[in-house]
Amino acid sequence: MTTTTAFAVLCGLLLGAGCWLILVRLPFMRGNTFSDRIEAQLRSRNLESRLLRTPTHNLTPFGPLERIVRPIIGDAITYLSRFNIGSAALGKRLARAGSSKSTLDFRAEQLLWAGAGFVMAVLVVVISAAAGQFSPAFLVVCVISGAAGGYMLRDYVLGQRIRKRESAMLSEFPSLAELMALAVAAGESAMGAMDRASRSSSGELSAEFGLVLADARSGKSLSEALQAFSMRSELPPLVRFFDGLVVAVERGTPLADVLRAQAADVRDAAKRELMESAGRKEIAMMVPLVFGVLPLTVIFAAFPAIAALEISL
Incomplete structure (x- = not known):
């Protein structure tokens, strides 16, 4: 061709x-849908101006x-x-x-x-x-x-x-949990401590705190908003944290101790993950050492003896 x-x-x-x-x-x-067929009869009731509609943004240039x-x-x-x-x-x-x-x-x-x-x-x-x-x-x-x-x-x-x-949420979690623990120990409620933590920090987890607070202020209870976040999240430390908050709010248990314990658990989990990652990388470093550095060392060590034997022969 x-x-x-x-x-x-x-x-x-x-x-x-x-x-x-x-x-x-x-x-x-193209077949007319039901909404298209009744749009002409409902147009007089739709008083929304087209200028106030949200513009559609292009996904491509x-x-x-x-x-x-x-x-x-x-x-x-x-x-x-x-x-x-x-x-x-x-x-x-x-x-x-x-x-x-x-x-x-x-x-x-x-x-x-x-x-x-x-x-x-x-x-x-x-x-x-x-x-x-x-x-x-x-x-x-x-x-x-x-x-x-x-x-x-x-x-x-x-x-x-x-x-x-x-990963960013897990790295932010211990600091925010301890900040909430300090706020609760100072006399704040669970919702007030979360509000203070979200306003005093910036990041992915603080944004999630803002969504939980928005749900709570829109009419849901704090327990329902926390359970909604735990349902859409698959991070076990955060799920345990919010479940602990729900239990503490519903039963009236001390929040400060719960928050400190959750922060300590996440820090321990981060330390264990770091040690496991270091162990895996240590094993991975053996590959270039065994197959790259060690053969060159053997060659440099044995080459003078082999050269001397060839000269003597």
Whole structure:
């Protein structure tokens, strides 16, 4: 396949995709939903001004192109949401990552990343075809791998964000727990101590304290707000901490002792994890020592003797 043929194939694919987008967005190709049918009757009751609506932010730097493709992505997400592909688990993961995005927004980002991987795979195929190395099997494998890789890469980035955020929360937890213990010992209530800790610090855990306080001030009890956080978190030290707070608030046990004990437990767990990490790294350091440094030492030690034997012979 020559360069002209590869360019013609690429232009044909782009033209076909454009014609397909125009066709599927025609009015007779789209069925009216129930909300669309009754919108004309409810328009007089909807007094909200369009100027006061929250503007939609673009997820990519391609503003006009994104606005063109967004309806197609919305239709695809709506179709996939019928199968309920881990929506509850995904919502919990987004909450653990501290993201305000909905599951539909995340699925849209995954589709965009998959599209980017697909485009990169097509470019690789076109470049290889221009070099005279076109293969249908390579085309199929490269395109599928690119799209699947982009889709899974977005999920991997979310997992890395969750691990980084939870690590930061664990590192902040002992200091905030002791600060709350001091506030409680000075006469503050549990809610007041949490408010003081969240206002006196900045970080991931203090932001979570702010969310708990916002839930408590919106009408929920403090116990319900704490239980909601323990349900969306999977860190055992934090779950034990908030469960201990719930028990202390409900039964009236001393909070200061509970907070100090929780902070001491987290510090001990951090020390154990540090020692385990040092042990694993010590074992990993044996690999370059045994296979790299030790053979060179043996060679330098034995080479003079071997050279002397060869000279004597």
